[in-house]
Amino acid sequence: MTSTNYLYFIVKTKPQFQGLINAGQICYIKESIYNKKQSVGERSPSSAKLPVFLLGSISNLDYDIEVSNMDKLSAQEVELLQALPEVEERLTWFREREALQTALGLTLGTPVIVEEGGEKLRGIIRYIGPITETSLDLISGKFFGIELQGEDRGKGPTDGSYRSTTFFACEKYSGIFAAFSKVRPVVPSSLSPSVPKHSAQTEAEGLNVGDRVTYFIDDKCRHGMVLYLQGDSVKISTDKDESGKRGGEVEVPLHEVVKGEVPAEPESMVVDSPPEEPDTEDLYTDLSVNSVVEVTLGDRNSYGIIRWIGTPLGRQEIMAGLELEEDKGVSDGTIFKERFFSCPNKRALFVKLQSCRPDSRFQSASADPCKKMPKLEETERETEHSAGKMETVPPISTEQVKHILIGRMKGIQGHCNSCYMDAALFSLFSCSSVLDSMLFKSTEPQDAPIQRTLLQDIVNPLRSKGFVEGRHIMKLRQQLQKHGYSHSFTTDEKDPEEFLTVIMHHILALDPLLKLSTGGKVQESYCYQIFLDQNRLLLPTVQQLLEHSFHTAALKLAEAPSCLILQMPRFGKKYKMFDKIIPSLELDITDLLCEGPQQCMLCGDLAKLECSDCFKESLFSHTGFKIFCGKCSTQVHSHPQRRSHQPTALDIPKAYLASSKPHTLIRDKLELFAVLCIETSHYVSFIKHGPNSNDWIFFDSMADRQGESDGFNIPEVHACPEVGTYLEMSIAELANQVPRDMKGVAKRLFCDAYMYLYQSPSMCLYR
Numbered sequence: 001m002t003s004t005n006y007l008y009f010i011v012k013t014k015p016q017f018q019g020l021i022n023a024g025q026i027c028y029i030k031e032s033i034y035n036k037k038q039s040v041g042e043r044s045p046s047s048a049k050l051p052v053f054l055l056g057s058i059s060n061l062d063y064d065i066e067v068s069n070m071d072k073l074s075a076q077e078v079e080l081l082q083a084l085p086e087v088e089e090r091l092t093w094f095r096e097r098e099a100l101q102t103a104l105g106l107t108l109g110t111p112v113i114v115e116e117g118g119e120k121l122r123g124i125i126r127y128i129g130p131i132t133e134t135s136l137d138l139i140s141g142k143f144f145g146i147e148l149q150g151e152d153r154g155k156g157p158t159d160g161s162y163r164s165t166t167f168f169a170c171e172k173y174s175g176i177f178a179a180f181s182k183v184r185p186v187v188p189s190s191l192s193p194s195v196p197k198h199s200a201q202t203e204a205e206g207l208n209v210g211d212r213v214t215y216f217i218d219d220k221c222r223h224g225m226v227l228y229l230q231g232d233s234v235k236i237s238t239d240k241d242e243s244g245k246r247g248g249e250v251e252v253p254l255h256e257v258v259k260g261e262v263p264a265e266p267e268s269m270v271v272d273s274p275p276e277e278p279d280t281e282d283l284y285t286d287l288s289v290n291s292v293v294e295v296t297l298g299d300r301n302s303y304g305i306i307r308w309i310g311t312p313l314g315r316q317e318i319m320a321g322l323e324l325e326e327d328k329g330v331s332d333g334t335i336f337k338e339r340f341f342s343c344p345n346k347r348a349l350f351v352k353l354q355s356c357r358p359d360s361r362f363q364s365a366s367a368d369p370c371k372k373m374p375k376l377e378e379t380e381r382e383t384e385h386s387a388g389k390m391e392t393v394p395p396i397s398t399e400q401v402k403h404i405l406i407g408r409m410k411g412i413q414g415h416c417n418s419c420y421m422d423a424a425l426f427s428l429f430s431c432s433s434v435l436d437s438m439l440f441k442s443t444e445p446q447d448a449p450i451q452r453t454l455l456q457d458i459v460n461p462l463r464s465k466g467f468v469e470g471r472h473i474m475k476l477r478q479q480l481q482k483h484g485y486s487h488s489f490t491t492d493e494k495d496p497e498e499f500l501t502v503i504m505h506h507i508l509a510l511d512p513l514l515k516l517s518t519g520g521k522v523q524e525s526y527c528y529q530i531f532l533d534q535n536r537l538l539l540p541t542v543q544q545l546l547e548h549s550f551h552t553a554a555l556k557l558a559e560a561p562s563c564l565i566l567q568m569p570r571f572g573k574k575y576k577m578f579d580k581i582i583p584s585l586e587l588d589i590t591d592l593l594c595e596g597p598q599q600c601m602l603c604g605d606l607a608k609l610e611c612s613d614c615f616k617e618s619l620f621s622h623t624g625f626k627i628f629c630g631k632c633s634t635q636v637h638s639h640p641q642r643r644s645h646q647p648t649a650l651d652i653p654k655a656y657l658a659s660s661k662p663h664t665l666i667r668d669k670l671e672l673f674a675v676l677c678i679e680t681s682h683y684v685s686f687i688k689h690g691p692n693s694n695d696w697i698f699f700d701s702m703a704d705r706q707g708e709s710d711g712f713n714i715p716e717v718h719a720c721p722e723v724g725t726y727l728e729m730s731i732a733e734l735a736n737q738v739p740r741d742m743k744g745v746a747k748r749l750f751c752d753a754y755m756y757l758y759q760s761p762s763m764c765l766y767r
């Protein structure tokens with residue numbers, strides 16, 4: 001059930017003559033039916049009723065309930081309310097609109113107070129979502145998974161798991177799953193929820209005489225001890241009064257007092273910013289969690305990634321928690337026994353958000369002082385301002401490669417384990433249009449920003465200028481991580497196939513590139529992993545590997561693909577099944593198709609039979625499935641060694657069988673356009689950009705580096721015509737080549753191939 005197809009309501013008062021329905025129950029109706037009823041209601045203003053279903057009911061019956069008895073809910077509000085077990089409680093909290101709005105605004109990493117066992121415990125939100133499985137037609141309740149902090153560690157019931165499923169990780173008995181009614185932000189703000197009157201409790205219940213507290217006067221943080229509680233105020237014995245003298249007493253409103261002691265100026269943990277220059281406060285308002293930033297500390301810059309943004313106790317301004325690239329921080333993500341994020345020790349630093357600025361190493365203009373990174377003309381418009389202008393830049397042609405792509409600071413700039421994404425995107429879009437449809441197809445509103453980033457910030461600059469700044473790749477990684485596909489998209493290395501599947505399937509909903517037929521069923525996928533049962537090949541071509549894999553798995557192609565992405569047979573990133581693999585510049589897939597006319601491999605007439613038992617007999621051919629016309633099959637299988645073979649009939653269109661005229665059969669072939677290679681966990685790519693044997697280029701997003709810890713990666717693209725020289729050699733000559741002695745980068749193509757990309761010359765422009 002999705003919010004786009006259904007509308008939701010909560011019953012405000014128990015309907016008459018509906019004994020099974022109580023106030024507080026949630027119901028739903030199809031939006032199309034609701035719209036029809038509304039149009040009828042406009043013409044008939046009498047008390048309108050809606051035929052609604054009860055959410056969670058095992059009955060398929062609908063109930064006519066008057067519209068006046070119900071209030072509308074958003075799907076997000078339903079998720080929150082579904083976490084409350086009693087219908088009366090749901091109605092009570094529904095009426096507390098501020099509490100619902102506050103809960104909708106809670107995000108991962110937010111410090112909160114959670115009620116558990118009559119206590120108010122401090123923690124940080126680590127998970128938001130359902131914790132129980134439900135049927136497909138039921139919206140699950142949304143719970144908050146909270147990791148307890150400080151002295152409250154060990155007071156919870158879980159370690160982040162619920163019913164054998166782990167939703168987040170924390171110490172034993174330091175995790176809690178709670179409904180929104182039990183959770184509120186630590187920092188008082190306009191978002192703080194109201195407490196329903198039926199369970200109203202004063203904050204004073206959390207304070208006792210003698211407690212050490214932190215309180216605020218004139219926006220300044222001070223400390224003291226509770227003398228006594230009086231209504232909505234607290235009498236405090238101060239450590240220092242307004243004049244800075246010790247001793248004295250002050251009466252403070254309850255909402256300005258926090259139990260516990262937070263240093264007023266935590267200088268050892270929080271770095272205050274230098275005085276701001278005029279008109280700079282809004283320069284970097286687009287910074288968010290996982291933004292790559294720099295901050296000035298003393299007389300030099302430090303670089304890192306924002307891991308947390310918020311307002312910790314004792315501070316009035318918005319702070320950012322940074323994970324630095326070097327051990328120049330003060331903690332592992334904690335500040336005064338409270339954890340806001342996790343990182344290696346001495347890598348965490350907390351500064352004012354407005355002190356952070358985008359990492360200048362990935363700004364084209366910022367590299368000018370180095371005199372080694374070329375300036376790029378600032379002609380691109382920001383993605384948000386050009387969302388409606390989906391411009392088309394064609395792939396780089398063979399004639400343009402030398403002028404646009406070749407050189408240092410060309411291609412896609414790598415940063416922080418991005419080589420898998422850099423190599424994949426460069427391979428797919430620099431010189432090929434086979435998957436351009438994914439850049440322009442209609443997509444869901446929530447996924448449109450990713451599509452715009454891919455097109456306007458990456459593909460178009462790559463094709464028009466030959467260079468993509470690393471910050472644009474980081475932006476894409478941040479967007480993917482925000483969508484929840486992986487919590488480490490911005491930091492960890494991934495496999496290219498994982499990234500491509502997320503982009504093509506989960507984000508842009510591209511039709512599967514590959515349709516495989518096996519046992520009368522069709523399977524769909526985006527990449528094909530080559531598997532071999534026995535390794536009888538010594539120096540295989542890609543054509544041989546694909547055919548042997550299809551033969552082993554009894555597979556056929558249900559249709560000719562426009563793009564075929566093949567993963568080479570490897571065990572992990574280190575172990576290779578073959579020392580060398582010979583690239584097939586063309587893949588002949590005619591015999592791999594499950595339908596269509598095929599030629600007899602001996603006489604060239606229309607083939608009618610295929611023999612899988614003859615597949616590995618090199619007497620006929622070193623490659624290809626063994627298919628014959630009826631006459632040739634009879635002759636071949638009259639040999640004593642082949643009499644036990646069992647040929648099977650091919651699926652041939654009836655039009656070919658009925659016609660007496662000879663047919664000219666055209667073979668289906670795919671052409672190679674890119675190869676991804678991996679060595680020591682680093683991905684690079686080769687591009688076949690033209691028809692000539694020497695039309696090859698090599699791309700490395702981290703070919704060189706300028707500077708050390710405060711430097712930046714230099715991507716490079718260069719021609720590698722030596723590849724064509726080796727491809728023209730015979731198999732015997734290639735077998736005798738010693739990898740370390742091969743010229744240029746040819747060794748990496750032949751020995752380190754990870755993924756081959758093929759396209760259909762006749763289909764790549766249309767699908």
